Amino acid sequence: MDQELQGKARQLIARILHLRDSLDWAGKKTRATEIGELMAAAGFWDNQDRAQPLMDELRQLNASLKPINELIAGSDDLEAMLELAAEDDSGEAEQEIAAALPDLETKFAAVELQAMLAQPEDSLSAYLYVQAGEGGTDASDWAQMLLRMYERWAEERGFQTELLDISPAEEAGIRNASIAIRGPYVFGLLKGETGVHRLIRISPFDGAGRRQTSFAAVDVVPEFDDNFTIDIDWSQDVREDVARAGGAGGQHVNKTESAVQLTHLATGLSVRCQNERSQHKNRATARKMLTAKLYQMERDRRDAEKAAKRGQKSKIGFGGETVRNYVLHPDSYVKDNRSGLKTSQPQAMLDGKIDPFLEAYLRWSLDQPAE
Incomplete structure (x- = not known):
């Protein structure tokens, strides 16, 4: 496999993982799950003053998590392509990697931009x-x-x-x-x-x-x-x-x-x-x-x-x-x-x-x- 292409892909995967951690992806997923469990509990909607702020928080969490989830999924797919490329002599996997990189880089830039918006x-x-x-x-x-x-x-x-x-x-x-x-x-x-x-x-x-x-x-x-x-x-x-x-x-x-x-x-x-x-x-x-x-x-x-x-x-x-x-x-x-x-x-x-x-x-x- 082309070493330059492989290095570019590995570097992007590493940047995605670093960005995932810096955005507290795991913590946000845990919090979204907690709110989902609260909403499923009996009597949740009886107290609108309590329910509405939680709904607003969940909406913001989901809006934040969606692009990160898509980015992580793309990173996982890229990792799988690299593994295939190591055993593929036809060059097809390498072509798939070259085709997938631009789109994943665009998604990364979008999520990175979101990370710049850190003020409440x-x-x-x-x-x-x-x-x-x-x-x-x-x-x-x-x-x-x-x-x-x-x-x-x-x-x-x-x-x-x-x-x-x-x-x-x-x-x-x-x-x-x-x-x-x-x-x-x-x-x-x-x-x-x-x-x-x-x-x-x-x-x-x-x-x-x-x-x-x-x-x-x-x-x-x-x-x-x-x-x-x-x-x-x-x-x-x-x-x-x-x-x-x-x-x-x-x-x-x-x-x-x-x-x-x-x-x-x-x-x-x-x-x-x-x-x-x-x-x-x-x-x-x-x-x-x-x-x-x-x-x-x-x-x-x-x-x-x-x-x-x-x-x-x-x-x-x-x-x-x-x-x-x-x-x-x-x-x-x-x-x-x-x-x-x-x-x-x-x-x-x-x-x-x-x-x-x-x-x-x-x-x-x-x-x-x-x-």
Whole structure:
């Protein structure tokens, strides 16, 4: 058998086994079995307050175990092929190994990416906010382009999206928008998108055809379940404003003040929700959004303090430094300012093909000095 191919296969098997152990595969399997036994016991469903958290935990465990199980099964198959190849003079087993390696390497990369999402909130869904910055109409158009990019990304991954609030700009595009993207590990995958995104192009709104630089800010925070709380007095610490919902939505939005905006007085953080016809539902969603923002702000503050002690820059926040440049003229490329990843296909990126940049950020963040 070809020694180079054999060495490559053996190395991949060893990496899979190491990754399996680092992800505590055995412990997760044991815990899933324990929950399954609890669910099978008499009276389990009589206590919904106890049953639901266990169901949620089992769902997350199964989502985590499925790709690892597939990877381990592929590793076992590869091991069997190697044993056959040692006794096979026809070369067929060797061909099977060569054909199986690329697919198994792809699966390994996917599970390895999941391993990078180690923070508890990484597995959650997310709220994503886009806000137009400097650049006038071009900036508003750019904000809408970014919103579409993330919606296309979510669609291709099979995630659910919900438009929570949108404020159209006067001429074109949007001033700001808020969406929820729901699926496993959405926050972990998208958290590196927080920051300022810069677009350089020939302005479609400039009759002279001049080059324009536009800015839009993105913020991503985790969506917690209804049981998650923080220390906040909603009657004293938060100002609530209600208004008629704007934008498309039929005659109803012109008749009822269903949109709810909450402002945290101490920090100035503000969220708005208008997607539901019920003011009560919009208020409940807005509270979840504000809770998530306050939680993320506290995490960012602690991260900034740690970074300052190390003499480093803190995490780039909403409206902070530029994290990525999208250049459509005179050159054509997208470059991330942190990971250094660059692509010469910006249109594919704007059509939602952003996974290479998401992964590059996660790998870059792992290389940053620890606390």
